[in-house]
Amino acid sequence: MYDFAYHKPATIADAVKILSADPDARAIAGGQTLLPALKHRLNRPPAVVDLSGIAELRGVKRDGNKLTIGALTRHVDVANSPEVQAAIPALAKMAGSIGDIQVRNRGTMGGSVANNDPAADYPAAVLGLNATVVTDKRRIAADDFFQGMFTTALEPGELLVAVEFPIPEKAGYAKMRNPASRYVMAGVFVAKTAGGVRVVVNGAGPGVFRQSEMEKALTANWSADAVAGVKQSAEGLNGDIHGSAEYRAHLVTVMAKRAVAEAG
Amino acid sequence: MNVVTPFEGIGASVRRKEDLRFLSGRGQYTDDISRPGQAHAYLLRSPHAHARILSVDTAAAKAMPGVVAVFTSADMAGLGGIPCGWQIHNKDGSPMAEPVHPVLATGKVRHVGDPVAVVVAESRAQAKDAAEAILVEYEVLPAAVDMEAALAPGAPALHDTAPGNLCYDWQIGDKAITDAAFAGAHKVVKFETTNNRLVPNAMEPRAAIGDYDTTSGDYTLYTTSQNPHVIRLLMGAFVLQIPEAKLRVVAPDVGGGFGSKIYHYAEEAIVTWAAGKLHRPVKWTCERTESFMSDAHGRDHVTRCQLALDAQGKFLGLRVQTHANMGAYLSTFAPCVPTYLYATLLSGVYAIPTIHAEVKAVFTSTVPVDAYRGAGRPEATYLLERLVDVAAAETGIDKVELRRRNFIPTDAFPYQTPVALQYDSGNYFATLDQALETSGWTGFEARRAEAAAQGKLRGIGISTYLEACGIAPSAVVGSLGARAGLYEVGTIRVHPTGSVTVLTGSHSHGQGHETTFAQLVADRLGVPIAQVDVVHGDTAKVPFGMGTYGSRSLAVGGSAMFKAMDKIIAKGKKIAAHLMEASVEDIEFDRGTFRVAGTDRSKALAEISLAAYVPHNFPHDELEPGLDETAFYDPKNFTYPGGCHIAEVEIDSETGRVTVVQFTAVDDIGRVINPMIVEGQVQGGVAQGIGQALLEHAVYDSAGQLLSGSMMDYTMPRADDLPPVGVATHATLCTHNPLGVKGCGEVGAIGSPPAVMNAVVDALRDYGVRHIEMPATPAKIWNIINAGRRPMAAE
Structure with missing residues (x-):
């Protein structure tokens, strides 16, 4: 240094x-x-x-x-x-x-x-x-x-x-780690708060962002099944030697399901 | 009184003597050594994969604080290039292309990390600061990164003396007989694969200290080496022209090598030469990121092959065409890895009547590639064991049954393969049966169904492998192009009171030689291991040595010790005969006691050794004082460990992540000296094999930048990536060395990758998958799953 x-x-x-x-x-x-x-x-x-x-x-x-x-x-x-x-x-x-x-x-x-x-x-x-x-x-x-x-x-x-x-009513977090660095390759934090449902994606994009379609789906029906059908667009997501933007987009849905299940 | 407990000899899981030092942080590694007045070297390395060096301006750097000297290749005129230890010949008999590998880049740089200049300063930080002030003007040239691109007409030429970037075009086996076998085949199975490029990543990065004694003119090099005598020979004779008697090479505690510390590297020559030039010790320690671009990488083959079978699934012939990456320059062992350590292994455990293999070695704008744990043998094993699974799928013959039908029969040893090797011993049926039993092979479908119920795809994979190690008979390797012999040296020095110092040319960098070798002495001479000291890694102490690699230390180094103990016992008998006034022929020796046969007259080893050093009434014309013997042991053949590895994996079908959930290794490594150390060696090898199969990959972009150039992007296996590894051994004894040992250092890394990949392919059997390239990363597996379930396409 x-x-x-x-x-x-x-x-x-x-x-x-x-x-x-x-x-x-x-x-x-x-x-x-x-x-x-x-x-x-x-x-x-x-x-x-x-x-x-x-x-x-x-x-x-x-x-x-x-x-x-x-x-x-x-x-x-x-x-x-x-x-x-x-x-x-x-x-x-x-x-x-x-x-x-x-x-x-x-x-x-x-x-x-x-x-x-x-x-x-x-x-x-x-x-x-x-x-x-x-x-x-x-x-x-x-x-x-x-x-x-x-x-x-x-x-x-x-x-x-x-x-x-x-303090939320419930919250959960699930992530897929980058195999090498162990940083987040795609993660989703979900919470049911007094101000409504929030779904946040990290790792997959150039910055942390809210997934509004999933928020809507979970507001209507708080269950893993509710987000299972919501696809994240790959546009603008990261792609590198560990996985394409499409793979990360797919992982967002998987991690959202797991985060909801984790939250209970 | 010498007492050897039954827990110390051959077969005892003695705790490692060296561990007190290592586990308490008191190991002495090269970087722990500081010489009085030492300066520090830092190497400025090329940021380009291929470029002409137009100018190097070091004036500003030389004026920086603390700078002692700045050197470029212009200062090193007269030094030799870094030599290569093997010469392979082309199909037409001409020698391989062997371009000069200069100590510092001369005229051109040929890979990212190629050293261009060296700064020596009072501190490391000052050397680094000054390196940033060196102005290098480059003319960037197109790189030849990928092997196919490097071989293509019009590709950028890396070396004037290697037209078409071809190092050699070599072959083994009989083409005509093999072609005939294919012509009569019932079925031909074709298969192509890439053996992924790996970065060895020993825990201890490389380091070197050069020292020069101005009064004697003696040089000393401290270095992280697996073979200090070889470095002394290569560097002294070929690069720096220093006679052996004036050059001492010390390889102290070394924290892992895996092959990457066999080779003579430029940094060793640089610090030694600079110490002589500057009359000061010069130290260099590699940083981790630097090691990614300067340590020799491993593997990196692209292969097409074809297997001919008859209607019953018997193998009739095998054809193999391999391209092997040499990187930018030839490293010490590089040319022999894809030839004599690879193609000669293509018969594996199978009776294949004819094999023809062709290997092109290619220069590319990448870090040199050389032997890495297994070296050629993992590449051959992976090819063969994946090919057999593909053949099983395509013939409809069960994969275990197909293997059994083609195993070399247990009564066929010694067995001559069509690719030069003669296997001395083995029982592939026994290791197979034991592994099937231990792994619960027959109950697997229930486990698959159970996993499926939880949304997991479970697969099982088998690999029945063989390797050649204990390298190597000097006459054989000499005829194959080795420029050295591959014997080993052992000295047994019995001191006056009966304790023993062993001097060995083998080098321990994690293998536990200080324990295992002491056990050999304990077992044979009856000296407790606490009284046996094993010395290695110093050319000033050990007479000579070829070092440790190719699982050779016990089979070759241990055998040298055995031979030296023969001499100790023979001399001890003479002394005993003299002391007890008996005939030498009547003296018997067993574990520390010399006895006159059929009497109760005996002398302990310590009494004999005391007499040897206090020879008051020796008949000096018949008996020399002292009890110190050295033997050179040249093996008669390679040794051939083999066995069966079975992996079970589960795939998370949503993420594609593969987890190895169970791993069974049953290895025939001959006689086992220390089962605990063997278990550790096999587990370590399996960890690296799983790393290759699922995690590790050195990836270059088309411009020759290493994308996986740090731990952030290069996936090393971690503890939580690994399953419990069940290790068992089933010994058939090596028939040609006195210990009956075969070697265990590499079997884990050789047998495991195909077992894991066969399991991954098995788990995805409903997805139409014929083959998956290593590493089976989550993204790669998800792509397959995402494409949907479908039957496997017929070839």
Whole structure:
């Protein structure tokens, strides 16, 4: 990796101050994406702001019908959290399925959400559960937050602080892993929420997206059979040496069925 | 007092002596070694698959912080090219095309990853920084990536000395007799397949440190090698012109090789040469991504074949035409892999009266291809075992029955094949029956129905395989084009108080030699394994050696030790005779005790060894002091392990994902020294075989960029991809080595891919599938399922 300045602020305010002063500075949480990129010299930030010293970014809190998860909460902590397991078991299970043990012991929710890798797991849950992304400056609805491949509504210098998940009536998640990387090749997160049914696809396209036909089908009839006949168009989906866009489109229907079955 | 427990000798599952060091993180690998004052090398590699180098400007790089030197091929004038160890001859008797493989690319680059310049700096990071400042001007040329494209008229020429990108056009077997057999055949089954290209991916990446002693002029190379003496010979004699006496090569703990660490690589020569030039140690460690584009790849054959059968399903003849990818340059073993390690195996376990095989080896704009676990034998086995299944489907003869009808009869050994090999022993019926029994073959249809009820497609597949290993008789390989002998060397050094040091030319990089070889000594000389130390991997300690590959260490290296122990025992008898005032002919030896036959007079080995080193009253004209013997063992023949692998798979019909749910291996590997180590070797081989069948594939695009160039896209098998592997052995003893051993390192990787693929095809029998190319990825399987159920088309 190239040389960079290293900062380890203790408060959100200090972190934001450093990040705002230099638009090319990069925040690092668990480092599961940025660190490999640095090692491969694919990224050359002048400064790296290590968030691990900011205690207020950690933790899971239940507040009535809402679960708030701090940005720096690791996947392993979400997976093992009794609060998450009780309130949104699909979220705990999803977190427990990310990468491998090493990744889950380092990777954080905020890092995954802010990075918005199309093949990551968390964006599907955040969008599927109609969560609210809380930053140091504002609150952003999930529908407005994810803006395509590695792009979000976050402004330069803006720090993702937490995500608020409304507790759904039921939710489920199923995915097909890329055989090599074990990232998501096609995944579907389904939820029955107070605001209606949501079906979100990850992995298959250039970014996480809602599948409105499936949402309609499940609104009318919450069952795996209801989505079994809904075909996802292959247009615009990813194709590579591991599978064509058509294969991924097919997997969307399969994973939707499984996610509904998982949700019960 | 020497006491060998019955749990330490041949046949005992002794825990591995080396594991305390490895499992506690105290192994000493090449990258763990640091020499005082060492500098670090980084190689600038070509981003292009084929390009002319118009200029290389290193001025800016040389001015970078910490840079000690920057070298290009211009600085290495006078060095030899990287040599090839085998010379294959064309059908017309002319030698193969053997283009120069320069240490650093000269004039042209020929694959992505071809090294162009080397930076030596105070730190690795500084070397890398400076490499980015080297300006290379390339004229990009069209690449020849695919073998068919490389052979096509007008294809881009990679080497001036290899017209048409052809390395050789070789054949074995009798064409006329084979043609006649086909003319009289009841049925001819045709089959085409590709054996997928693999990246070995040993856990430890390659590394090398060159060191130079300015006072003595001695060079030392520490390297991740499976055969340090061979590297000393190849690099010293052919590349750097350093006499053996001035060059020491050390291969310390090595974390896996699988063939990829047999070869002499440019980086070894670069660090050694640079150390001499700079009078400083120079260290290079490969990064994982770099290893994808610089370690020799494996397999990569495209084959058409035809099998002639009579009305009863007896095989009458086999024709094979194979194109084998050599990559951009000839690696050390490369030319022999698709010829003498492949085509000679095309008879498999079957009595095929006549075989004719033709092999074209092709240069392409890709990383060199060489031996990878099994080397040629997996390619032959896969071809044959898929072909037999296709033949069974097309003749309507049960696939097990078809195999039985064509097995070499158990009383036919020694058996001469039509492709040069003479099998010494085997019993293919016994391993087949045992595997059928263990796998529950006859109860399979119930399991298929049960799976179907859960929406899964279940299939079963069999492979009855054979391999030739324990390589190799020097006279035979010499006549076939090897430029080296393939004997092995063993020294048994009995110390004054009776403990033993074994020096072996074999090299352990995961095989557990420190344990297995100690067991051989324990069994024969009666010395507890705790008092037997096995030394390998250092040309300054071990007299000579040809190294470890081709499942040769026990059959050849162990036999050398056995011969050296013969000499120890013979000398010990002389000493015993002298001490006990008896005739040598009357001395008997058994596990540590020399006894005067028919008396109670005896001497323990430790008493003999003490006398050997304290020879106060030796008759010196008859008896030399010391008890230290070396033997060179040259095998009389290859060894021929064989057996039966049975795989059961389940396919998720919605996603196409294949899961191996059961795997049975019954292998005849001759006498087993340590069953636990054998089980581990077979399981490891099966893991790599399942990797080849279902997961692994090195994919280049048409411009020669490696699309599967990292773990993100190259699918290595993981623990959760693997079933429990049941391993059993059924021994017929090798008839021509003193231990009766055959070798177990490669059988897993050889027998398993066709068993898995036969199971996959079986699972999809209702989908009109005749053949599926490896790897059977979910997307590929889904495409078949998505096309719908249909009967298999007649050929």
